[in-house]
Amino acid sequence: MWFATIFRRKPATTEPPLFDEAFLRRLERLSLQAQRTLRGTPIVGQHPSRQQMPATIFNDHRPYVHGDDPRYLDWHAYARQEHLLVRLGEIEQEVAVSVIVDTSRSMVTGEPARLRLALRLAGAIGYLALAHGDQVTVMTGAQATPVFGPARGKALAVSLFRNLRAIEPEGHTDLAQAAQQVAQRRPQGGLALLISDLLTPAPIETLAQRLAAPRWQVMVLHLLSQAEIEPNLHGPLELVDSETGERLALDLDDETHAAYRAAAQAWRAAITQRCASHGMAYAPVMVDWPLERQIIPFLRLRRFLG
Incomplete structure (x- = not known):
């Protein structure tokens, strides 16, 4: 999808820690909103059954x-x-929480970069699950084995954060492989969370095929950039696909901008409808939103968190 390829990767910098301790203490007051229909291990966790x-x-x-x-x-x-x-x-009961992080090269676009926010969201949700006695696994589509887990226990949060910070962007994310690995590792089901820009082919259908209700409760966090919704580009230029290297020459006039905005709006509407039709919770998140002041309240409003 060309409307996701007009941004270039930022130079690598030394990233700060994902969180500070004060934020984690405040985070523990929340919980993941797991459905009562999920099958977990009794007595271990804190989700009603x-x-x-x-x-x-x-x-x-x-x-x-x-x-x-x-x-x-x-x-x-x-x-x-x-x-x-x-x-x-x-x-x-404890609930198995599986987090799938999109690590494709398109995730390093946006301002700030999507991948940084994806890792922070994965860390916050993983920490919250560990703190409440749930089993946590973090997968990417770039490898068949988990980046972290399966593991439980708040003491393993340091390992979770360290492994997340070591993640590097890859050429593409094989969402089908990641979802299949999650399903195979936990056949009884659980809660699965996808954090992605959703630029992989048929992402929602892929999740629905491999992580079907009622055994699986699926949540989708869609990371979006304002420049992606309303690009500030004009005149003749050449677009380069951040993942395939394919090039496209365009003259971005008012008519082209209008067509782009209509296509982007239709794409987002289709994703919303597909998630609803498959019973998946969906939340579009802007990458420039502050995590604690805006994203977390938004996720509580969408009943991802309680």
């Missing part, structure tokens, strides 16, 4: 049967009714 079992958090009663754990007997109910009843409640 549809399963009911003897629990200290009251939800309902059932009669006591031989072999029930006496810790869950409701002695107050016994004093009133002289019947042994077991307290039931929603058990908490």
